[in-house]
Amino acid sequence: MRLMLSSAIVLGALSLAACGGGESSKPVTPANSNASGTAAKASTGGITGAGASFPQPIYAQWAQDYNAAKGSQVNYQSIGSSGGVKQINAKTVDFGATDAPLSKEDLDKNGLVQFPTVIGGVVPIVNIDGVEPGKLKLDGATLANIYLGKITKWSDPAIKALNPDVNLPDAVITTVFRSDGSGTSFNFTNYLSAVSPEWKEKVGAANSVKWPTATGTAGTAGKGNEGVANFVRTVKNSIGYVEYAYAKQNAMSHVSLKNKAGNFVQPSLETFSAAAKADWSSAPGFGLILTDQADANAWPIASATFILVQAKPQDAAKAKATLSFFDWVYNSGDEAASKLDYVPLPADVKALVRESWKQVVDANGKPVL
Numbered sequence: 001m002r003l004m005l006s007s008a009i010v011l012g013a014l015s016l017a018a019c020g021g022g023e024s025s026k027p028v029t030p031a032n033s034n035a036s037g038t039a040a041k042a043s044t045g046g047i048t049g050a051g052a053s054f055p056q057p058i059y060a061q062w063a064q065d066y067n068a069a070k071g072s073q074v075n076y077q078s079i080g081s082s083g084g085v086k087q088i089n090a091k092t093v094d095f096g097a098t099d100a101p102l103s104k105e106d107l108d109k110n111g112l113v114q115f116p117t118v119i120g121g122v123v124p125i126v127n128i129d130g131v132e133p134g135k136l137k138l139d140g141a142t143l144a145n146i147y148l149g150k151i152t153k154w155s156d157p158a159i160k161a162l163n164p165d166v167n168l169p170d171a172v173i174t175t176v177f178r179s180d181g182s183g184t185s186f187n188f189t190n191y192l193s194a195v196s197p198e199w200k201e202k203v204g205a206a207n208s209v210k211w212p213t214a215t216g217t218a219g220t221a222g223k224g225n226e227g228v229a230n231f232v233r234t235v236k237n238s239i240g241y242v243e244y245a246y247a248k249q250n251a252m253s254h255v256s257l258k259n260k261a262g263n264f265v266q267p268s269l270e271t272f273s274a275a276a277k278a279d280w281s282s283a284p285g286f287g288l289i290l291t292d293q294a295d296a297n298a299w300p301i302a303s304a305t306f307i308l309v310q311a312k313p314q315d316a317a318k319a320k321a322t323l324s325f326f327d328w329v330y331n332s333g334d335e336a337a338s339k340l341d342y343v344p345l346p347a348d349v350k351a352l353v354r355e356s357w358k359q360v361v362d363a364n365g366k367p368v369l
């Protein structure tokens with residue numbers, strides 16, 4: 001299956017739209033959305049969600065499979081994590097999606113219940129002639145210095161020292177980053193903050209940051225994982241960051257990264273799983289950050305992705321339908337997730353999540369599911 005990077009993806013009953021904040025270019029034309037980045041309600045039946053582009057490939061597959069199995073529609077719009085949080089708070093969708101977990105304070109303040117669906121990985125991708133996937137090696141400090149604008153050419157000694165056997169051009173590096181508020185950006189910048197004190201001080205970690213290379217010809221912005229992938233595909237000597245499914249399904253050249261244990265690792269189910277060895281029960285709203293984990297095999301920029309639902313929904317039937325979909329996902333969606341290189345949640349974590357769904361109640365205070 002090839003993940004299309006065109007204006008919209010419709011799988012089964014799922015519609016995709018990419019939209020967000022201001023950007024330097026518009027490689028993706030939004031569908032089922034308006035200019036302000038507000039997700040549109042589905043016109044007929046089903047449930048609607050909006051948010052992170054990180055999990056869009058698996059949400060698309062799950063929606064198609066669920067429609068085939070149950071005859072029920074799920075409409076999901078990829079508008080970025082910030083957009084997903086905004087829409088669930090505005091109660092214009094049945095569920096929001098974010099890769100940057102909300103704190104307990106924010107969940108309580110806005111009356112939300114949060115739970116994870118799968119674990120994946122953010123991967124740097126490059127477009128350099130002759131460089132095959134996984135051949136280019138980078139460590140955290142070098143990656144941070146590229147995005148800080150301190151390393152400006154692929155022939156820089158720091159990159160060559162890590163890649164003595166790779167033929168790298170004496171060419172200017174173009175950095176590609178997200179124009180919209182993005183959980184993928186949060187996890188990427190969270191990692192850079194962990195490995196680079198200078199990045200932490202000057203830029204920090206957030207859904208949206210002031211990119212040091214955003215001015216001039218050194219950088220360009222794209223909407224969603226789709227937009228970043230599209231730019232890297234078309235701009236020679238560029239580097240960007242996307243969820244691994246976008247890189248793999250489009251045969252893009254990803255980077256091998258040096259992890260906290262000092263090992264160069266490739267993105268895979270195994271390295272994502274190694275990063276996810278954590279105590280989920282200890283985190284309110286399951287809000288674990290999985291970047292820069294110490295396991296010897298851990299991918300350095302692993303991430304869970306999360307769903308947000310109203311604890312006291314206005315429409316209990318829609319809330320029940322939403323949780324029923326994710327209950328089906330937990331029962332029947334693991335194989336599809338693995339095929340797209342996402343790590344399914346362990347059975348004990350799924351049990352904890354199902355218990356947390358009791359917080360979603362109707363007008364009489366009874367659990368909707």
